[in-house]
Amino acid sequence: MTGKSKENFNSNYLNYIKTQDPPTQHFKNCAAAFGVGGLICCIGQFIRFMLEYAGLTGDELAGATSIILIFLGCFLTGLGVYDRIGRYAGAGSIVPITGFANSVTSPAIEFKTEGWIYGMAAKMFTVAGAIIVFGVFSGVLVGLVYFFI
Amino acid sequence: MSKKGNTVFFKNKPRIASYAAICGSKEKTGVIGEFADITLEDDMYEESTYEKAECKMLTNAISLAIEKGGLNEKDIDVLFSGDLLNQIISASFAARDYSFPFLGVYSACSTMSESIMLAAMLVNAGYVKHAVAATGSHFASAERQYRYPLELGCTRPPQAQWTVTGAGGCVIADVKNGVKITSATMGRVCDYGVTDVNNMGAAMAPVNGIIPP
Numbered sequence: 384m385t386g387k388s389k390e391n392f393n394s395n396y397l398n399y400i401k402t403q404d405p406p407t408q409h410f411k412n413c414a415a416a417f418g419v420g421g422l423i424c425c426i427g428q429f430i431r432f433m434l435e436y437a438g439l440t441g442d443e444l445a446g447a448t449s450i451i452l453i454f455l456g457c458f459l460t461g462l463g464v465y466d467r468i469g470r471y472a473g474a475g476s477i478v479p480i481t482g483f484a485n486s487v488t489s490p491a492i493e494f495k496t497e498g499w500i501y502g503m504a505a506k507m508f509t510v511a512g513a514i515i516v517f518g519v520f521s522g523v524l525v526g527l528v529y530f531f532i
Numbered sequence: 533m534s535k536k537g538n539t540v541f542f543k544n545k546p547r548i549a550s551y552a553a554i555c556g557s558k559e560k561t562g563v564i565g566e567f568a569d570i571t572l573e574d575d576m577y578e579e580s581t582y583e584k585a586e587c588k589m590l591t592n593a594i595s596l597a598i599e600k601g602g603l604n605e606k607d608i609d610v611l612f613s614g615d616l617l618n619q620i621i622s623a624s625f626a627a628r629d630y631s632f633p634f635l636g637v638y639s640a641c642s643t644m645s646e647s648i649m650l651a652a653m654l655v656n657a658g659y660v661k662h663a664v665a666a667t668g669s670h671f672a673s674a675e676r677q678y679r680y681p682l683e684l685g686c687t688r689p690p691q692a693q694w695t696v697t698g699a700g701g702c703v704i705a706d707v708k709n710g711v712k713i714t715s716a717t718m719g720r721v722c723d724y725g726v727t728d729v730n731n732m733g734a735a736m737a738p739v740n741g742i743i744p745p
Contacts, residue, residue, distance in 0.1 A: 393725035400726065400734040405690040412687075460683050469685020476685050489683035493676055496581040510684060 416475030419468065423479045427452055449480055456484030461492065486510040539717040546655040547710035548648075549662070549703045550601030554589045556671065556697030568698070569596055575672060575697060582672035583617065589699035590615065590626040590668035597664065597701035608632045608703070609660035612647035614639065616669050616695070617677055623667070632664075641736050642719060643667040644700065649716035651704040661705060668699030679729055692730035 431448045439447055459465040465485045469476045476482055487507055494506035508515065534541045555568040556575055565571070570592065577585035590613065598608060611630065613623035614637035627634035639646040647665035654660045672682055674695035680686055704713070726735035 396724040396738060397726065400731070403691075403734075404731075407690055460685075463683060465685045466683050470687055472685075473687045482685060485683070485685045489681040489685075492683055493681035496583070510680065 412473050415471055416473045418475065419472035420475030420478060423452075423476065423481055426455075427479070452480050453484040456481030457488045460485045460488040465489075483511060483514065486514070537717075538720070539715050540649075540653070541715045542652055542656040542713055544656045544658075544706060545712045545714060546652045546704050547707050547712050549705040549707045549710050550597050550603075551700065551702035552593050552596035552600055553700040554593050554596075554668075554698055558671075558694070559696055559698050572697065575670075582670050582676070583622065586615065586617070586668055586670035586673050586699070587622040587625045589670070589697075590622055590666060590701075591629055593668060593699040593701040594626060594630070594664055594666045597666070597703050601662075601703045601705075603662060603703065605631055608662050608664055610635060610651070610654065611664045611666065612637055612651050613664075613666045613701075614643040614647065615667060616640065616674050622673075626666075626668075637667075641732070645716075646719075648702070648704065648713065649718070652713045652716060655704050655706055658706075663704045664701055665704060666699065666701030669695050669697070671695045671697045689728075689730050691728075691734075693733050 427448060430451050431444065434444055434447050456465065459468070459481075465476070465481075466489070469482075469485070476485075487510070490509045491503050491507045494502040494509075496502060497506070534543055553564075553568045554570040554572070555565065556572045559565060560568065560571045572585075572589070575585065576582065577588050579585045579588055594611065594613075598605065608630070609632060611627055611632055611634045613627065613634065614620045615622040620636045620638050623636060624634070635650070637643055637647050637650065644665065644667045647667060651663035651665040654663050671694055675682055722738055724735075724738050726738075728734070
């Protein structure tokens, strides 16, 4: 050790390795995320228009649009395309509903080798579990606030 | 005295009698590619899972190392091996196919060097004649063990490192030809507080001397 306290030493080391990391290209990443995320939203809107044209309205319309987008997310994950889009687009393909579909489908594919019940079904929510827990939790909180006011 | 600090010195100079390496297609294009005996055409190595592929690579590396040394299974006294998976399962399953005893080693990236050190110690002391040290890892199985599923559309930070797809083995023996093993240093565990799962290099190979004051 350098004669300093362990905490000091560790923070020095962590600061040092930060200077050695290749820099993240924030502008390029943001532009790619904006472009791809926007494109996914445009596709969603296009599907919505088409369904509206076909005669769906209200909740049915929103539900059907989501279902189609979720299907596309799962399907592209299964084909091994979605992770490539994700590598390029970052948050642009994680934030839309297709990203959530991907986070459920990808562990399901990965853990299929451990069996259908203890593998695929049990491990399916390893990534998405946190989103579901906090999603439901914040839903409860908002519901309580809404109930009292 | 054959030990100074944490370093042990081998008086009888055991040697690496023979060796073999198997690597994946990504590794083939790198600087170590030309030294591999076998290159995988596909990452599954004709198996149904990546874990089985890892195990098969390790088995083939051990067998090839023994074969290249002009030995057979009966000549080997002990196998030191390990890998990155839970319960060093690839190494244990690879050892299942052999009649010689198996001593499991878990030491993450330094599994190979630790195996060689332990094998050299036994050979130097004269307890065994031929010891095999081997290890293997697979990118896909390590990703699953430590990080995210392969198909998850997340980005890798620029400092992220890749786990090698490959396996290697060597026979350590008291012979006349081959690379001498003169000494080995036993490592301490140094935890400098790195918690980034994508930056294993910073966590596992910290160097005291390079840290600015």
